[in-house]
Amino acid sequence: MTTKLDWEGRVGRSWASQWEKTDRSFGGLTDALLSKTRGTTAPRVLDIGCGAGELSLAFARGNSAAEIVGLDVSEELIEVARSRALRLSNIDFVHGDASQWSREFFAPDLLMSRHGVMFFEDPVAAFSHLRSISSRDARLVFSCFRSFQENSWAERVAGFLPPDSFVEPDRFSPGPFAFSDQSHVHGILSDAGWSEINFEAIDYAFVAGVGEDAVQEALDYFQVIGPAARPALGLSPDEKAKFLGKLARYLQAHEDGGIVALKAAAWIVTARNRPR
Secondary structure, eight states: OOOHHHHHTHHHHHHHHTHHHHHHHTHHHHHHHHHTTTTSOOSEEEEETOTTSHHHHHHHHHOTTOEEEEEESOHHHHHHHHHHOTTOTTEEEEESOTTTOOBTTBOOSEEEEESOSTTOSSHHHHHHHHHHTSOTTOEEEEEEEOOGGGOHHHHHHHTTSOGGGOOOOOTTSSSTTTTOOHHHHHHHHHHTTOEEEEEEEEEEEEEEEESTTHHHHHHHHHTTSSTTHHHHHTSOHHHHHHHHHHHHHHHHHTEETTEEEEEEEEEEEEEEOOOO
């Protein structure tokens, strides 16, 4: 289970140190999310769990008149995001918890998130709060992983660990796969008062390594990011050597033209803040 405390600590630091690679691995989702925001007026935008700022930055470049707030619980990630936005005057990156955050005179017309909403301890309360601070008819657009089994970048990589060192993520507890069940997520949003809830399944390439040393880059990446990273820290030298050997062979089999890409599966979820 990955919690808010993890993002405030080790996980946030890891993602901040690897932000270019994590943005690359999730890059297939950015355009899919932005496509859901086109053709609508959104003077005020809130990016929930903005991380290193990729989605906020992409939206800001195409919507210079919009006021955008990127929000994340990791101070390290917010610092990275701020450093990337120095030439953009319409973005403000803020350290804070979206389940409690608000700003006077800022009622977002669009709430968006690229994989930043699956970590709320009380998701119904969090989405109720987000709806309460939003404008009437505000749009909600976010991505989240589908099942662990559908994401080979996670399931297959973790499968090379010793059996007793890894427990498959609970799909109803805070963490990367907490929103994999469509009915569960629909219930959360509905209980929180959101309407017109829709799901679109997206398959995309999770790029883990590129270049002449793509396999080694992917191997290093999965020791820092992903479900195998923490368990791998506790392995004995012999266990770790076996794990890395199996993982390297798997990554080599998925290297093509200097790119290591694995299957990733996500939902794009949309909803509205409309009276029922």
